[in-house]
Amino acid sequence: MAMQNPPAALTREKLEQVIEISPFTRWVGTRITHFEPGRVNVEITAREEMNQHHGFSHGAIVGYLADTVCAWAAASVAGDVVTSEYKINFLSPAIGNVLTASGTVIKAGGRQVVARADVYAVKDGVPKICATALATIARV
Amino acid sequence: MAMQNPPAALTREKLEQVIEISPFTRWVGTRITHFEPGRVNVEITAREEMNQHHGFSHGAIVGYLADTVCAWAAASVAGDVVTSEYKINFLSPAIGNVLTASGTVIKAGGRQVVARADVYAVKDGVPKICATALATIARV
Amino acid sequence: MAMQNPPAALTREKLEQVIEISPFTRWVGTRITHFEPGRVNVEITAREEMNQHHGFSHGAIVGYLADTVCAWAAASVAGDVVTSEYKINFLSPAIGNVLTASGTVIKAGGRQVVARADVYAVKDGVPKICATALATIARV
């Protein structure tokens, strides 16, 4: 859902600055690949230390991506936000050298923003959905 | 809920072996502090590289702990499992040098196990709840 | 997501028969408005006895619609199913004389189907989204 960019909203430039001072986000190596009010996409390069015992990316990384794009999509319309809660369904193992995630605002209310995310594992250039999430992000 | 330990269930010894071959779980430094059929507790030492930009442990780490104790509590009664989905509510910032999590099986069905988790941040020895979660774990 | 209609899948005719023997579904007055493998839409006429104290349709009716279209969309590809769990976000009051809901299968796995739903309140012919949900539906 395309949205106007109100004064309080986070810009891409500001978000890049937040990433610089976010240790875990930097450890993961999160890169913004799309940014518009109400929609943010990211990607990461999967590394071995992110894996679980079957050799896939751990669900924690998938959950991180889902939460992150929901929060950033919310911030793109609402400025400072914090995740209240999310629910995530794992759909298939995260097998791939790249993981991408797309977050979309469904409703931006006065005090909270509801957003959804899809996470994909990209193997040999082919993306496959591995999780979908629904989140409530609070304005702060 | 205390439960019998059926033949297929994961033992603590087997779980410790799984941890050894789980890169992300080792990166986090997850330690089992309690293990009985239907209930598993863990703790980790919070490190700077796990933080978000305000200096607290990132929600991804909190989510990891919630998912992990739900899955391990489920495995303690059901053996091999995989997380189908979970929902997590963040209750307060994860401020503390140690994080703990407790997972409890609510219902172990024929094909899936429902479990809940609480995550605590321990600061100066005082635990404060920072998240609660409800998960569906599938038998495999 | 359009899907093939496997032998075990529920047909619209069979679903209409199930509705006939489902007291609560009949009490609500649920009508199927679209049926294809992987996607089912319904509508109901809001009645006063379905309301909460502010005069809107009660969240229980909205939740019913979300759960129903997720389960029926899942049944349209998987046959007999039962709802394992769902999560619903309420986005705006359900104000309108008609409520509609659309359920879509996101992933049909071997043992469970993940589906999402949107619920709309239609006032003066204008639909407004009032809830969105994400559900796990188990094959039986």
Next chain:
Amino acid sequence: MAMQNPPAALTREKLEQVIEISPFTRWVGTRITHFEPGRVNVEITAREEMNQHHGFSHGAIVGYLADTVCAWAAASVAGDVVTSEYKINFLSPAIGNVLTASGTVIKAGGRQVVARADVYAVKDGVPKICATALATIARV
């Protein structure tokens, strides 16, 4: 969690008055069986028109009970509230002539309250858990 009853909180008397003007709640026949700040229990008598096609109480009724006790438990500490979202896991069929539900506040924050609920079906006087839920309730 026992809590102080702040000035803005809903009293049992006020809640009984709200029930009187809530058509769906009256249709269900909801009775408060316990009320203290942070914890509310209710019960209903299951009727045939609440059933799904297998002759159990419909999940919509179970979901209604879970949502209701979460919202009322939240109101008992926070006054006027509205459900933002909830997630419910169905654990067993709701078979019984009475259904009960218990809602408990986990955390009452400045703008939202997180609560959990358990729903039981009582058959021949024996309660069996049929669902558990986790909800975010917003102050209004």
